[in-house]
Amino acid sequence: MGLRITPVILAGGVGTRLWPLSQIAMPKQFLPLLSDGRSTFQAALGAVSGEMFDKPIVMTQEVYRWIATEQARAIGSEVEFVLEPPKCGTALAVSVAAHMVKAKRNGGLCLVLASDHNLQGRMQFEDDCRDAAKLAASSHITIFGIEPHHPSSDYGYIEPGATLFGDKGWSVKRFVEKPNQAHAAELIGSGCLWNSGNMLFDAAVMI
Numbered sequence: 001m002g003l004r005i006t007p008v009i010l011a012g013g014v015g016t017r018l019w020p021l022s023q024i025a026m027p028k029q030f031l032p033l034l035s036d037g038r039s040t041f042q043a044a045l046g047a048v049s050g051e052m053f054d055k056p057i058v059m060t061q062e063v064y065r066w067i068a069t070e071q072a073r074a075i076g077s078e079v080e081f082v083l084e085p086p087k088c089g090t091a092l093a094v095s096v097a098a099h100m101v102k103a104k105r106n107g108g109l110c111l112v113l114a115s116d117h118n119l120q121g122r123m124q125f126e127d128d129c130r131d132a133a134k135l136a137a138s139s140h141i142t143i144f145g146i147e148p149h150h151p152s153s154d155y156g157y158i159e160p161g162a163t164l165f166g167d168k169g170w171s172v173k174r175f176v177e178k179p180n181q182a183h184a185a186e187l188i189g190s191g192c193l194w195n196s197g198n199m200l201f202d203a204a205v206m207i
Helices: 040-047 062-074 090-104 122-136 181-189
Strands: 005-010 057-061 080-084 109-114 142-146 157-165 169-176 193-202
Touching: 005 040, 005 090, 040 062, 040 109, 040 122, 057 062, 057 090, 062 080, 080 090, 090 109, 090 193, 109 122, 122 142, 122 157, 122 169, 122 193, 142 157, 157 181, 157 193
Parallel strands: 005 057, 005 109, 057 080
Antiparallel strands: 109 193, 142 193, 157 169
């Protein structure tokens, strides 16, 4: 049997930073923001529709369940829901996901994805997941970095440490959370990456 990864899509946020376009009743992850009319939630589901992925687990609030259900159905994606309280927070969501994968999916690898990113290049994304899975197999919790193209105070940054896997994986020396513009420029100059917040790990290791 080939590589199997359980995707967990975090879709419970209210998208306050994109107000007024994003509203509590219809947060940004469900808006048709992409050029093809899809939402970023649908793009996340599409990115994990390949054979290497199991049925996605979608973590969202009760109030968004039916929006998420209709959007998943519209692109032919079958999902399993976990309903969370408002303002659950990422740490609790990741913990619940890890326990759920361990208990209900017989353990294995878990891919946690934000639902408000524009994931492009599905083949490259799957290749990156395969590389991350090799690190996760040796008990590393892997987090995906993005090469920055401008200094931004809207993102967190990752400073890479020692090389772990060729030119594809490094230890994390430190995280820097949303620096000011000048500090962001310094971080980019020193080789730091934007922190996507997307992670791949063995469920038992995370627990």
